[in-house]
Each structure stands twice: as C-alpha cells, then as structure tokens.
Amino acid sequence: MTDEKGLERADHEQSPALDAIPGLIRIAASSWVRTAEWSVVAGLRTGRRMLKAATDPHTAVELAQGAAAASGIVADIAKAVSSGESVPQAIQQVAASLGGTSDRRAVELHNGRDRDVESTDLRSSLREQGAKLLERSRDVWSNDTGHPAYARILTELAPDEGRILMLLLRSGPQPMVDVRTGGAVGMVSSTLIAPGLNMIGPRAGTRYVDQVPSYLNNLFRLGLVWFSKEQLKDPLDYQVVEAQPDVLAAMHSVRSAKLVRRSIHLTPFGEDFCRTCLLEEEVPPEDLPVHQAPNDLE
Structure with a gap:
C-alpha cells in the first residue's frame, strides 16, 4: 500500500515537468522557425546586394565598407573581453565609441555642407563683382586713373625697392652678368657659378645692398620688372659690373670661367606704376628712358 502511494506521489511530481515538455517543444520549434526565416531573408538580402555589387561599383564599395566596419566592431568587442571586461560592458563601450564616431561624421558632414554653401556664396559674390566691373567699363564718364592693384602693391614694397624702381625709371x-664655367668643357656643359651680379644696389643707394637679390625677386613677383637674356647696347655698363670684387671672386673660383651678359628691365606695368605712384612731379615721357620689351624674355 505504501509503495503504491509512493508511486502515485512520484507520478504526480513528474507530471508538471512532463506537461511542460510540449510547451518547450513549441517554443524551440517557434524559435527555430523564426531563426530559419531570418536566415532565409538575410540570405536573400545579402544575395541581392552581392548581385547588385557585381554590377554597381558604388554598392560594392558600400558592401566592402560595411563588412570592414562589422569586422572592426567584432574585433573591438573581443579585445575588450580579453582585457577583462564582461561581454555587456564590452558591448556598451563599443556602442559608445560608435556613437562618438557617428557624431564626428555628422559634424564633418555639417562642416562640408557649410563649405559648399560658402563656396556657392563666394562664386555668387565673384559674379556680382564681375558684373560691376563690366558695368564700370561701360561708363564713358569715368575718370579713374591708375590700376586698382597699385594700392596693394605699395603695401608690399620695401623702401629700397622703391629706390630700385626709380633707378630703372x-x-x-x-x-647684369652671370658667371659660368668656361673653356672647352664649358662649351659642352657649362655650370652656373654666380647668377645675376649687378650694380643696382649701389647705384640706387639702397640701405641693404645684400638684400638686392630678394628685392629683385619681389619686384619680379609683382610684375614690375623682368629679367632678359638681351644684352644692353653700351658695353661700358658691363665693364663697370665686371670689375666688381664679387664678380672677380666668382671668376677666380674656377680654373676657366666665362661671363654671360644680361639685363634688367621695367615692364610696361612697372613703368606705369612708377609714373603714377612714385614720381612726385609730372615728367614728360620723352624726358625718361624708353623701356621696351626685350627681344628674348625668360
């Protein structure tokens, strides 16, 4: 009797677990169906993207970037877990870093849009200025004198450069002379030893004679002078330059040297600048040397 009651009690205790088995089976089956459904849908989507990537380079780039980003996220999580963090903490850290990256990308995108707007505004402003320029060109009653760039050029000139311009005017x-290697070898391949030696500094009365090469470079940059291979007509001017100590030292620095005679000229723009801005009194054009374009410009 006792054994029968024990068996009934055991059967009663096991019956809830046995009753729960069909429910667990249903849950497992439902989960399997959902997983299979998600796998099929994801596979179809991935397949479509792969097919599209095969024909669309832009889609291929996006797909590659997405795969690289996913692998990077997994690697970051694995690195955090290996350093002692729990899986939830590692996921939170990676999610926070992704949020910061998204914010940075949003800021960069916003800045890029701002630059595009500024570029568009600049183009519109330039067009407006161009329209005003053409409108002024049609004004037959305008009495503007001097180039608009003259005011800016005056702010970019050193006092010694003003003296050089007045000397040229x-x-x-x-x-100006260049010292090069000469002799039989120089006829085949000549090496430049000392370029652009001249007497402009002393003749113009510049304060810093050693800065004359820099002065000439700046004047050339501003379009006021040019350097020519053309030789001046009067050879006496070159004899004075060739007798200077720096020219003689350059010639004696090699076994065989030769001199190449050149010249420095005002440009028409530079001549007009000097007449407009530097001459204190009106000087008739015939009282000033004629400045012509050299036959051979560099």
Missing part, C-alpha cells in the same frame, strides 16, 4: 635698363 630714370636711368633705364640695368646690366
């Missing part, structure tokens, strides 16, 4: 083109 009043005295005309100036001689």
Whole structure:
C-alpha cells in the first residue's frame, strides 16, 4: 500500500515537468522557425546586394565598407573581453565609441555642407563683382586713373625697392652678368657659378645692398620688372659690373670661367606704376628712358 502511494506521489511530481515538455517543444520549434526565416531573408538580402555589387561599383564599395566596419566592431568587442571586461560592458563601450564616431561624421558632414554653401556664396559674390566691373567699363564718364592693384602693391614694397624702381625709371635698363664655367668643357656643359651680379644696389643707394637679390625677386613677383637674356647696347655698363670684387671672386673660383651678359628691365606695368605712384612731379615721357620689351624674355 505504501509503495503504491509512493508511486502515485512520484507520478504526480513528474507530471508538471512532463506537461511542460510540449510547451518547450513549441517554443524551440517557434524559435527555430523564426531563426530559419531570418536566415532565409538575410540570405536573400545579402544575395541581392552581392548581385547588385557585381554590377554597381558604388554598392560594392558600400558592401566592402560595411563588412570592414562589422569586422572592426567584432574585433573591438573581443579585445575588450580579453582585457577583462564582461561581454555587456564590452558591448556598451563599443556602442559608445560608435556613437562618438557617428557624431564626428555628422559634424564633418555639417562642416562640408557649410563649405559648399560658402563656396556657392563666394562664386555668387565673384559674379556680382564681375558684373560691376563690366558695368564700370561701360561708363564713358569715368575718370579713374591708375590700376586698382597699385594700392596693394605699395603695401608690399620695401623702401629700397622703391629706390630700385626709380633707378630703372630714370636711368633705364640695368646690366647684369652671370658667371659660368668656361673653356672647352664649358662649351659642352657649362655650370652656373654666380647668377645675376649687378650694380643696382649701389647705384640706387639702397640701405641693404645684400638684400638686392630678394628685392629683385619681389619686384619680379609683382610684375614690375623682368629679367632678359638681351644684352644692353653700351658695353661700358658691363665693364663697370665686371670689375666688381664679387664678380672677380666668382671668376677666380674656377680654373676657366666665362661671363654671360644680361639685363634688367621695367615692364610696361612697372613703368606705369612708377609714373603714377612714385614720381612726385609730372615728367614728360620723352624726358625718361624708353623701356621696351626685350627681344628674348625668360
């Protein structure tokens, strides 16, 4: 009797677990169906993207970037877990970093849009200025004198450079020589030893004679002078330059040297600048040396 009651009690205790088995089976089956359904849908989507990527380079780039980003996320989570973090904490850290990256990308996108707007505004402003320029060109009653760039050029000139310009305006083109290797070897391949030696600094009365090469570079940059291979007509001007100590030292620095005579000229723009901005009194054009474009410009 006792054994029968024990068996009934055991059967009663096991019956809830046995009753729960069909429910667990249903849950497992439902989960399997959902997983299979998601796998099929994801596979179809991935397949479609792969097919599209095969024909669309842009889609292929996006797909590759997505795969790289996913692998990077997994690697970050694995690195955090290996350093002692729990899986939830690792996921939170990676999610926070992704949020920061998204914010940075949003800021960069916003800045890029701002730059596009500024570029569009700049183009519109330039067009407006161009329209005003053409409108002024049609004004037959305008009495504007001097180039608009003259005011800016005056702010970019050193006092010594003003002296050089006045020397060129009043005295005309100036001689300049290059010292090169000569002899039989120089006829085949000549090496430049000392370029652009001249007497412009002393003749113009510049304060810093050693800065004359820099002065000439700046004047050339501003379009006021040019350097020519053309030789001046009067050879006496070159004799004075060739007798200077720096020229003689350069010639004696090699076994065989030769001199190449060149010249420095005012440009028409530079001549007009000097007449407009530097001459204190009106000087008739015939009283000043003629400045012509050299036959051979560099």
